Amino acid sequence: MLVLTRKKNERIQIGEDIEISILAIEGDQIKLGIEAPRHIDIHRKEVYLAIQQENVEAINGFSLDKLKEVLPKR
Structure with missing residues (x-):
């Protein structure tokens, strides 16, 4: 875990796309x-x-029987 100290109005950059x-x-x-x-x-x-x-x-909770109940019959 990286621990950083920041003050109000300071920022942290994660990669190119995320800023905190x-x-x-x-x-x-x-x-x-x-x-x-x-x-x-x-x-x-x-x-x-x-x-x-x-x-x-x-x-x-998934089962094929439940799936058959909700799918349209052909």
């Missing part, structure tokens, strides 16, 4: 601004983990 700005520091909270291409998903970690869990549950 320190917008505000209020008590124990830091407000970040993230500029990245639209095709890159950005989530809070807890949201990302919830999405991953939902994907696992969707895969585990």
Whole structure:
């Protein structure tokens, strides 16, 4: 893990496409601004983990019988 120290209004560059700005520091909270291409998903970690869990549950609940129920019959 890379650990960096930044002050308000300073930035971090990740590759050519991602820039993180320190917008505000209020008590124990830091407000970040993230500029990245639209095709890159950005989530809070807890949201990302919830999405991953939902994907696992969707895969585990998949069956050919269920798929046949929703597909048009030929």
